[in-house]
Amino acid sequence: MAHPVNGLLRSIEEKMGVFSKGQKKIAAYIFENYDKAAFMTASKLGREVGVSESTVVRFAMEVGFEGYPQFQRSLKELIKRNLNAVQRMRVTTEQIGDHDVLSRVLEMDIATVRKTDQAIEKEDFARAVETLLAAKKIYIIGMRGASSLSAFMSYYFNMIFENVQLVSGDNGSDVFEQIIRIAEGDVIVGISFPRYSKKTVRALTYAQKCGAKVISITDSEKSPIATLADTVLYAKSEMISFVDSLVAPMSLINALIVALGQRKQAELYQTLGRLETIWDEYQIYENIGEVYEKK
Template sequence: MKRIKMAYPKSKGTQEKLIRFILDYPDVAAFLAIGDLAEKIGISTSSISRAAVDMGYSGFPEMQKEIQQHLRRRILPTERMERAVTKDGNFTFRDSVRNDIENVKKTLSRIPDTLFNDAVTLLSKANEVFVVGLGTQHPSAMYFSGVMKQIRDRVTLISHETTEYFDCFSRISSRDVLLPICLPRYSRFTVHAAQEAEKTGCKIIAITDSEISPTGILADIVLQVEYESMSFFNSNVAVMAVLNALATSVAMEDWEHARERVGKFSEVALNWNAFYQENSGESMGERL
């Protein structure tokens, strides 16, 4: 919305009418089709398209997407929950699953193969891979770092614990890769971690919703994911799908090394009797 607000003082005519409407009724402008928006304001669709380009957007779709992102950042969880409730108040697990399937489909269409392959190459060749994600993204960050540790050496999950945080950023360098997972409402800690990493020349692969998100604008590679949910929290299904694909592809990149590491992990786990086996006798707790 910053570009729209900055353009307003110098705007005239149809552009001024458009900007004034957006600033007054962002909830409406964010979701109307361009024809409906033009009719509501009383200007032509071509005027809207020209105004969007004049403000630095590629066109109306990009401008509208930025308005939507602005709304998502400001909407409180309780408001999101109220908007998600259907008119008759009914909700089924099938609604939620269909929503997640749609998120995955949209995510698949937003990530080109070449971009994904570039991310895999960076993760494979990095001296060290750092992963960060807080809030509802923290479980995804923990999962990815855990799987990657079984595939390759030197993988670190950045914690908000002060000593661990300082330790990570005392050694992070241009030879490393940071993978921040950051969706609305964006974690201040995760954004700060990306900002600090950028200063060192570290490559950044952002898992986020937009190229203009707080981590997206800092990243070398942006893997855009859909996160729409039927409730007050973000859906992480598409995030997990992308992380699974990344981990699998990194393993395939250096299969022999990955197989060796996974074998060592499995051997240690078996030695510790980490997995449940029926009639196996003593438990891990008893051994400890």
């Protein structure tokens, strides 16, 4: 497997000259199988390569980590950003194995939400709320897998704010055509998780140049949209087979919607009241009472 240019792999490559014979074996294995190595314990990696567990631990420290767990986390970050869909399928067995899939996936999602709660800065969340409340116009962009998140956010933001635009890759127009009028005083919310969408990165770059405020919802400070943002909200995203778990970012977006709804409570009550009248008049929703009466 050809490995991508990456800080971790580059560090390993630069130290090849000082590695012991056993450490060189570990390095060679990681270059070819970093997707597998990321889910191996130190002892399992040692057995696979033919060296002792202590050699694996020393290798991790030689590369610049406090220990093997920190090195393993870095490997997992690497594969999240660089594996293609086929390679992700290959990783599934390492993560889930023969366990009950439903229980294992739910456990991973619960853990991801907890990590997000611990990692997110409450000051950043509050700043994002204030930035959105002060916006002249709000643009929301999330491509490919993140499009479901941007659509969800846009649906509820349109109930709270008067001027919200969902920037989509599916409506026939180019992304830049949709944000051509973005300017100072406007806010763009960019949502992107590995593998990061180039369209989202380019749109946020353009918005930043136009003087708009940028709020990024992403997984890590290493994300390409993190450096473009005035405010970053970090939500953990775990790779599960060829799909990404978006439970944590969805929960974060829920929190944003609730916080904004509380701040715009009076206007929201009026909007929801008008919507309920329209929904009833045009029979938008199924009347559950009538359904049970028919039975």
